[in-house]
Amino acid sequence: MQTLTPHVYWAQRHGDIYLRVELSDAKVLHGIKPMFLCWTAQGHGAKGDNDYEFSLDFLEPVKPEVSHRSTQRLVNVTVRKQEQRWWDRLTLQERKPLFLAPDFDRWLDESDAEMELQEEEKINKVSIESRIRKDPYLGLKKGYLFMYNLVQFLGFSWIFVNMTVRLFILGQDSFYDTFHTIADMMYFCQMMAVAEVINPLVGLVKTGVFPAMIQVVGRNVILFVIFGSLEEMQNKAVVFFVFYLWSTIEIFRYPFYMLACIDTDWKLLTWLRYSIWMPLYPLGVLAEAIAVIQSLPIFDETRLYSIPLPTVLGSSFSFSFTLKIYLVLMFLGLFINFRHLFRQRRRRMRSRKRKMN
Numbered sequence: 469m470q471t472l473t474p475h476v477y478w479a480q481r482h483g484d485i486y487l488r489v490e491l492s493d494a495k496v497l498h499g500i501k502p503m504f505l506c507w508t509a510q511g512h513g514a515k516g517d518n519d520y521e522f523s524l525d526f527l528e529p530v531k532p533e534v535s536h537r538s539t540q541r542l543v544n545v546t547v548r549k550q551e552q553r554w555w556d557r558l559t560l561q562e563r564k565p566l567f568l569a570p571d572f573d574r575w576l577d578e579s580d581a582e583m584e585l586q587e588e589e590k591i592n593k594v595s596i597e598s599r600i601r602k603d604p605y606l607g608l609k610k611g612y613l614f615m616y617n618l619v620q621f622l623g624f625s626w627i628f629v630n631m632t633v634r635l636f637i638l639g640q641d642s643f644y645d646t647f648h649t650i651a652d653m654m655y656f657c658q659m660m661a662v663a664e665v666i667n668p669l670v671g672l673v674k675t676g677v678f679p680a681m682i683q684v685v686g687r688n689v690i691l692f693v694i695f696g697s698l699e700e701m702q703n704k705a706v707v708f709f710v711f712y713l714w715s716t717i718e719i720f721r722y723p724f725y726m727l728a729c730i731d732t733d734w735k736l737l738t739w740l741r742y743s744i745w746m747p748l749y750p751l752g753v754l755a756e757a758i759a760v761i762q763s764l765p766i767f768d769e770t771r772l773y774s775i776p777l778p779t780v781l782g783s784s785f786s787f788s789f790t791l792k793i794y795l796v797l798m799f800l801g802l803f804i805n806f807r808h809l810f811r812q813r814r815r816r817m818r819s820r821k822r823k824m825n
């Protein structure tokens with residue numbers, strides 16, 4: 469038996485490549501690399517029973533999984549593009565291989581394929597919406613989330629505006645009594661923020677519980693344990709930076725969520741929600757780390773939260789040791805949440821790009 473090349477017909481969509489190979493009773497083997505497909509089969513083609521083979525150097529990378537569907541007359545091969553993009557041609561080399569021809573049964577030009585994509589998206593949206601509509605408590609859930617976000621937005625806006633005005637009027641002096649003017653409102657907002665761990669837990673919002681837990685536990689340790697329980701920390705400038713960094717993101721995040729509750733999306737607000745965390749988050753963690761470091765000697769001196777030990781093991785177990793471990797956890801938490809937010813941003817921006825197309 470000699471190895472022959474079968475006739476291959478191709479067409480594309482934004483996400484897929486369709487290949488139709490004219491072979492019957494084919495037993496297929498294939499190998500695929502990011503930009504290369506090697507396809508071999510034993511089957512019945514134009515020249516009878518033979519080994520058939522072809523290879524393609526793709527114009528752009530494709531995914532490693534290939535799906536085959538053999539019928540009595542032909543083999544349909546679907547290859548997924550790595551990026552959802554229209555290709556100018558199938559192969560890397562400009563000259564089309566002789567065995568390859570357009571599959572006019574499936575052929576669409578770019579604008580028709582876009583229309584097909586939009587139709588599919590519309591159908592998906594309708595089916596998702598009809599599934600959602602089945603939830604009898606949806607209105608109640610959205611109402612609760614809207615009110616929660618509104619209250620948080622008002623709280624953090626009060627904090628942000630108050631601190632900004634005081635900064636303009638008092639300059640650096642405002643740093644030192646931030647805690648006494650802002651703490652009550654911050655206590656209120658951060659206690660409410662515990663709901664952000666509960667919401668995904670009970671399925672009210674579709675996001676991970678762990679990132680929210682890191683965020684809420686992380687902030688509340690700083691607020692209640694470091695600032696709240698040590699008077700010596702309360703008139704330090706670091707309180708200003710921690711509170712200012714926290715409230716800056718929240719005056720964008722909560723209105724973004726409020727709009728999401730009423731299925732509205734403002735481009736600039738979405739961009740701000742998914743972008744300004746990039747400088748703010750590391751700065752926030754840095755400010756929090758400075759607060760923890762400044763509190764270590766105070767905990768050592770006051771022995772607050774120290775655990776008394778039997779005399780053979782020393783006098784007591786200082787809370788500052790726990791805080792040193794916590795410092796390491798903070799940077800681990802920063803890494804986990806930075807990655808989470810980065811993924812959320814990419815997902816959001818990608819879905820926006822698709823909507824615009």
Ligand SMILES: CCCCCCCCCCCCC[C@@H](O)CC(=O)SCCNC(=O)CCNC(=O)[C@H](O)C(C)(C)COP(=O)(O)OP(=O)(O)OC[C@H]1O[C@@H](n2cnc3c(N)ncnc32)[C@H](O)[C@@H]1OP(=O)(O)O
Binds near residue numbers: 729
């Ligand atoms: C287990 C305990 C371990 C303890 C370890 C302690 C380690 C300590 C580490 C400390 C690090 C914390 C540092 C931090 O305090 C510093 C700062 O905050 S500095 C200031 C800058 N900070 C930020 O930018 C972070 C802001 N916070 C957040 O973004 C969130 O809290 C976070 C959990 C990090 C991410 O939020 P989420 O996962 O919810 O992502 P999305 O916003 O994209 O939302 C996903 C979808 O859910 C919908 N959603 C979410 N919440 C709501 C809501 N309240 N109302 C309505 N809808 C909501 C949202 O619309 C998205 O929907 P869709 O998918 O349809 O777009």
